[in-house]
Amino acid sequence: MLKTAPCGRKKVQEPAPTGESLDSWETILTVFLREKSLRLTDQRRKIASIALSHDSHFEIQELVREVRKSHPEISPATVYRNVKTLCEAGLLQETLESRSGVTLYERTESEHHDHIVCLDCGLIFEFHNAAIEKAQTKAIRAMGFFETRHQHVIYAKCDLIKK
């Protein structure tokens, strides 16, 4: 249902060179858990592994189904609880809303990107544009704010140019 695929062309922004950041999520998670006196259970590790294997956005329900498939003994409640934990650990973050109004999550990447939702093919693209970011930082500063993060979703059509 929700995919990020090249709608007839290449994704504008390639994935991070190595595919994995230098600190593996396992390290980050372990450190976070230790700091908070939380524990690394089997379920937590499995859920994290599956959640963080997504290259793009996913909804919790999707994750719940995947987890159930390979680990039927893990309950949905645990998935919900752990997604929350992973967000707190900074490994996941909420992202743009799907058109059905469901919250989507994605792996936190070191590189920021904006999104284009194609209204023709329904797919979601990621891109990064320095000019936009720059204009934005400048505008925000001028208004007296300090930006922490942003979500920029553009709804567009890819098909028009082919017709």
Add this chain to the structure above:
Amino acid sequence: MLKTAPCGRKKVQEPAPTGESLDSWETILTVFLREKSLRLTDQRRKIASIALSHDSHFEIQELVREVRKSHPEISPATVYRNVKTLCEAGLLQETLESRSGVTLYERTESEHHDHIVCLDCGLIFEFHNAAIEKAQTKAIRAMGFFETRHQHVIYAKCDLIKK
């Protein structure tokens, strides 16, 4: 809970000069309904009136409560159905998500604006910045898309500069 207020300073973008667009929403709605062979019922008009009286974002539940207060005979299901209709008519649109994950709606304005969510005071500001819009249009075109609309939400802090 959710307000758009001046967080210690003025809203950057003032509301439309007249407060109402030239075509009243009643006209737009009537034309839309006629086109689709839909009907203008009492409930529909009342719900539209209340929904469109909001100057800023609101959630459906809030609208349901308001409608119930002045028109207890209107059922929540009807409110849901009509919000959907009003979106299709282009009078309302979904907007950024509240931090609790609930979908928010707002009146469609002729003038577009982006949002700043202040992480210090929790309020939502609206602004418009030509440089950002321009950079964006250019970037999108360069990638082969035609933009239809976008959502740009910046999470920022207003308080830092006071400390």
Add this chain to the structure above:
DNA sequence: ATGAATGCAAAGGTTTTGCACCCCC
């Protein structure tokens, strides 16, 4: 051992739907 985490089931909350009745066009 002890506090955190889990599974289960129940509760909570939101949104949708089926259906009989109503009413706008």
Add this chain to the structure above:
DNA sequence: GGGGGTGCAAAACCTTTGCATTCAT
């Protein structure tokens, strides 16, 4: 009159929570 609209209640969903049990540290 007929098809869209409504109210009501039930259903369908998604997410959270209480509690007894299990488990990581």
